[in-house]
Amino acid sequence: MASEGIGRKEPLSAVQSVFARKLQSGSPPHAVIVEGPRGSGKRRFALWCAQALLCTSGGDKPCGVCDGCRRVLEGYHPDLHFFGEESTVTVADVRELIRQTGLVPIEGDRSVYLLSRAEKMLSSAQNALLKVFEEPPPGVTIFLLTESRRALLPTVRSRGLTVTMPGLTDEQLYAQLRLTHPRASETELASAVRVAQGSLGEAAAFLEKDAQEACERARDWLDACLSGDVYRLIGSIATGKANRDGLLPVFDVFLRLLSDLLLSRVGGTPVLLREGEAYSLSRRVTKNALARMCGQALVCRERLESNGNVTAALSCFASELCAIAGRTVSRDVL
Ligand SMILES: [Zn+2]
Incomplete structure (x- = not known):
């Protein structure tokens, strides 16, 4: 599990602020669709939200340093569950997810589920998810990570809060690629920026x-x-x-x-x-x-x-x- 997430000291992005406000109001969303192209930071955002939900500090959440925050980053928090990391989420996976959401969280009163590559899920798997996505048990939050919201059934789309990851500007992309691909020529970098249209993942794949x-x-x-x-x-x-x-x-x-x-x-x-x-x-x-x-x-x-x-x-x-x-x-x- 790669270390991802965002420390408390960094300023909140617009999408983080939306979630933070909902958390502060005492009613965190139970179903969130995180949409964005490859490399746009969907997973990083969902992990930051998971930190905020599972943080054990008394102050602003996520604190980024408590035991809960740390274990979310390291990927082994017992109340954080991953699906679809290795292969597409199937009906059997969804049934297992539903079974797990029925259990009492191990540490606190919340549990978080991250479903990656939701755009690949077949209609049957999405249909199986519908009920729990619409009305999960108390304390459960489900994140659906997808490259395209349109790949989800309208019934699934309508039941979750959608958060769209903003793409990077051409200047930000160029600066990132310069660091990660020092051997790429100026022409290659310029082409990668043009093709990627804001997605760091697309740009890196191009190179x-x-x-x-x-x-x-x-x-x-x-x-x-x-x-x-x-x-x-x-x-x-x-x-x-x-x-x-x-x-x-x-x-x-x-x-x-x-x-x-x-x-x-x-x-x-x-x-x-x-x-x-x-x-x-x-x-x-x-x-x-x-x-x-x-x-x-x-x-x-x-x-x-x-x-x-x-x-x-x-x-x-x-x-x-x-x-x-x-x-x-x-x-x-x-
Ligand atoms: Zn914390």
Whole structure:
């Protein structure tokens, strides 16, 4: 369990203040939906709330130093329960949660439940949770952590207090990434900030080695497409790892790049590319050709995802892209 949480001496964020006020009023919420993208601090916030609920000091809560606060941070408080940390919460997990909420807390009069990755829960598991989420036994508070509130059933959504984690500003993200990724280039950092849209987790994932390789390869595909040189294009697609898992991220980035060029053609703001770069690249090809490339990339991505033959899918993809570039080649190009 990683040490997370916030000490008392740090100023409260806006979302913490909402919770602190409810706690001070003597009626802490019993069901809280914490929404925010990966890396936005959902878990950290929920743990801070758990500290506030399980703090044993007499003053402002959480004190951050009492036995209760400390054990929440260390992850072994007997009245703090985690679900969905390793795998998606199932109906069986929810039944176990309901059983536990019926028990008397071990130390005080409160118990706290943290359900992670709630957006992955099947409807059946969410339905099983409904009753206890709406009206848990006294002293029980349940936190549902989710990347998207919309992934929850409307009946679940309507029963909890929703707290939306604010994303970081571009400047905050950049400063954090500079510290955590000292070897990343300025271009990589700038791209990560643009792609992440406030989420530190997304930005960090973007800078991982595999993600960077996928970016380089997708860029190579794009440059080859725009060059109109079919041999370069075929060579580019044939080069590199050819396994399904390695290719899917390349297609994702390739689609993002194409979408940047399409956006630039209609006066929009690109996400992955710098504006000037997107503008000049997008002028090298027609809108129609860009849209057709997107279509072919989506078709190939779908074939790969549904376990189609990798070489056949890539061959077809390369052949279709060559056709868009105005050259006919065999469908068995690879
Ligand atoms: Zn405390």
